[in-house]
Structures are given as C-alpha cells and as structure tokens.
C-alpha cells in the first residue's frame with residue numbers, strides 16, 4: 001500500500017493530523033495497534049480548555065512544594081524511587097517553571113490555545129458529532145473562602161488574555177449546580193471552554209470522518225517502522241504501508257520511535273486515573289467541575305460522572321492503582337452525592353509531557369520525511385485539531401498560521 005503520508009498513532013493528535021493532511025489533498029494511512037481513541041485520549045476529563053493560558057508548571061512556592069513533599073496530597077502523588085529516576089527531568093521542569101521561563105511558555109502556547117475551540121468546532125461540524133459537545137464552560141470550585149479570595153485576586157494577572165468568566169459566590173454557584181454540598185464556598189465559572197461527554201467517542205467520530213473521506217486506517221505496530229530509500233515503511237495487518245513522509249503521533253509512546261532514530265527528546269510522563277460513578281437519585285451535575293484545592297475533576301460523561309485524578313509520578317509501566325483515586329473520591333463525596341463506582345478497575349492514562357511545557361510539532365531535524373506531533377501534556381484533547389492543522393501546514397508548505405519555532409524538535413538538539 002502506497003500513500004503520501006503515514007500517521008503513526010490514532011489518538012486525538014494523530015487523527016486530527018490525518019484529517020488536516022487529507023483536507024489538503026494528501027493520501028494518508030493512519031496506523032495504530034488498537035482502535036482510534038483507545039490510548040490517553042480515551043479517558044481524559046473532556047475539557048477543551050480554552051481558558052488554560054498558563055501551562056501547568058512545577059510549583060515554586062515553598063508552601064506548595066512542602067505540601068506535595070509529604071506525598072499525602074490528592075492532587076499529586078509520587079513513587080519515591082521513580083522520582084529519583086526522573087530527577088534530571090524534574091529539575092529541568094522546575095527550571096522552566098521560573099516566572100520568566102513560564103511567561104515564555106505561556107506566550108508560545110497562546111496561539112494554539114486561542115484557536116483550540118474553533119478548530120474543534122469545525123471538525124465537530126464536519127463529523128456530525130455535536131451531541132458529544134457542551135458549550136457551558138466549566139467551574140473551578142473552592143472549599144475555603146481564603147483560597148477563593150486568592151483565586152479571585154489572581155484573575156488580575158490574566159486580565160490581558162480577555163477570557164470570559166464569572167465569579168460565583170455560594171448562592172450563584174448553588175443556582176448553577178443545586179446538587180453541590182455545603183463544603184463548597186464558591187468558584188469561578190470559565191465560559192470560553194467547551195466540554196466533551198465522551199472523549200474517546202469524539203476521536204472515533206473524527207476517525208470515522210477520515211475513513212468516510214477515503215482515508216485508510218490500518219492496525220499495525222509502529223515499532224516496525226523502517227526507512228527505505230526515499231521513504232518509510234510500516235507493517236500493518238493489511239500489508240506493508242509505504243510513504244515518503246511519516247508522522248509520529250504516538251503520544252506517551254512516541255519515544256519508541258524517536259529514541260531508536262537517535263533523538264534525545266525529554267518526553268516525561270505524568271500519570272492520571274479515572275473512575276465513573278452513578279449519582280444518587282434526583283441529583284445531577286450540569287457542568288464539569290474542578291475541585292481546585294483537592295486537585296481532581298468531576299465531569300458529567302455519557303457513562304456517568306467521571307472523576308479524573310491529578311498527577312501521579314510513577315513508572316508508566318506500573319499497573320493502575322487507587323491510591324490517589326480513593327483520596328479524591330473522599331473529597332468528591334463531600335461535595336456531590338456520588339453513588340456506586342461503575343468501572344471494575346480504574347482507567348490509567350499517561351500524559352506525554354515536555355519539561356518546557358510545549359509539544360513537539362514539526363520536522364525531525366536529521367531525517368528526511370520524518371515529522372513529530374506529540375507531547376501535549378495536560379491539554380492534548382484541547383490542542384489536537386489545532387496541532388494537526390499546524391503540522392499539516394508545515395508538511396504541505398503552506399504558510400503556518402502561527403510561528404512554529406517554539407515547538408521545534410531542534411530545541412532539544
């Protein structure tokens with residue numbers, strides 16, 4: 001099978017990239033070892049996070065570091081041995097999180113974040129899956145008045161971004177979400193983001209659009225990729241696929257390819273879990289809600305209320321566990337009348353993260369026809385379509401809608 005381009009990985013990033021290349025007249029073979037949307041893109045919190053204009057940085061305040069150091073927080077947990085192993089990566093992340101470096105990262109990410117909702121809107125409309133999208137924004141909820149006051153005061157720092165939000169006191173929050181318990185004092189309602197009620201379903205709908213437009217999806221192991229003459233070949237269940245260009249969009253598994261080809265890109269992993277719950281009779285949750293002090297998200301999903309946990313630093317190969325989930329669930333039950341767990345075991349996802357808080361989007365510096373699109377960390381669902389568009393523009397020689405320099409793989413040598 002011969003194509004213009006092979007895209008390795010059918011998560012939100014790979015599928016979006018394939019669609020944007022296809023829209024520019026390229027024949028594309030999308031390859032994954034599983035069905036589309038079964039990797040990290042399967043189980044996220046479903047936020048198309050237009051309001052996250054400042055990337056998730058390493059905490060710099062002594063109080064925050066001390067809190068996490070005790071390893072009792074529900075927002076972040078770590079396996080001490082794994083933390084030692086990734087110490088150089090963490091140091092780099094810490095260094096990139098200085099106020100000056102963070103400002104650079106935020107500026108670099110802004111054009112992608114700004115276009116995230118409109119780029120999704122276009123694909124959603126074409127794929128006919130508007131039933132999976134809600135346009136109600138999400139709520140950042142606070143348990144203590146001082147924490148809420150601090151969050152309100154910090155809104156001034158992001159005033160220049162022109163984000164739409166409403167500060168909610170207890171009464172306004174109750175009016176929006178009558179099912180919330182007294183443990184919550186108020187919050188901030190972010191109005192620009194949208195939410196997805198089935199993130200895997202969204203990726204599958206986008207992949208369905210790709211196939212309906214004569215795109216080829218094939219099951220195959222990306223590690224079979226080899227460079228042959230002018231192009232690239234990968235083995236698939238339907239036979240070998242060849243193309244002059246190949247895109248690595250394997251999310252957390254992208255290192256399987258780039259390491260073999262000699263690239264030393266510091267792709268780290270932040271784990272996260274999810275579990276679904278029923279709600280007690282008559283109770284409801286209309287908005288996705290972030291419990292800001294406890295560090296988890298509650299999202300109304302097709303399957304039930306999805307609780308997604310914060311960050312876990314532990315071996316990506318270690319099995320899913322309930323340590324962080326149990327803690328978060330205890331907090332969640334204080335604010336919402338959750339019923340029974342719906343999944344037999346928690347889902348585990350691996351956020352693919354670069355220490356400078358920017359993805360890698362663009363050409364591989366030392367291989368002709370090799371392209372990268374991975375490392376979208378906490379916001380891959382948000383950034384899938386917009387990153388796919390940018391890479392497709394670069395690959396087809398169009399003028400990119402944003403300066404691609406901040407995302408180049410060459411920044412790592």
Ligand SMILES: Cc1cc2nc3c(=O)[nH]c(=O)nc-3n(C[C@H](O)[C@H](O)[C@H](O)COP(=O)(O)OP(=O)(O)OC[C@H]3O[C@@H](n4cnc5c(N)ncnc54)[C@H](O)[C@@H]3O)c2cc1C
Pocket residue numbers: 008009010011012013014031032033034035036037038039040041042043044045046047048049220221222223249250251252253256271272273274308309348349350351352374375376377378379380381382383
């Ligand atoms: C708990 C949690 C909550 C999150 N919440 C949000 C959120 O609310 N909003 C947001 O924007 N982002 C969120 N994220 C982040 C987001 O989910 C990821 O950034 C995004 O899914 C990454 O997409 P991807 O396509 O790069 O990777 P993936 O979805 O992992 O896709 C990679 C694909 O590669 C395939 N693959 C791997 N190895 C091979 C191989 N050897 N051969 C062939 N195929 C292979 C996999 O099967 C997979 O389909 C969250 C993440 C987690 C873990």
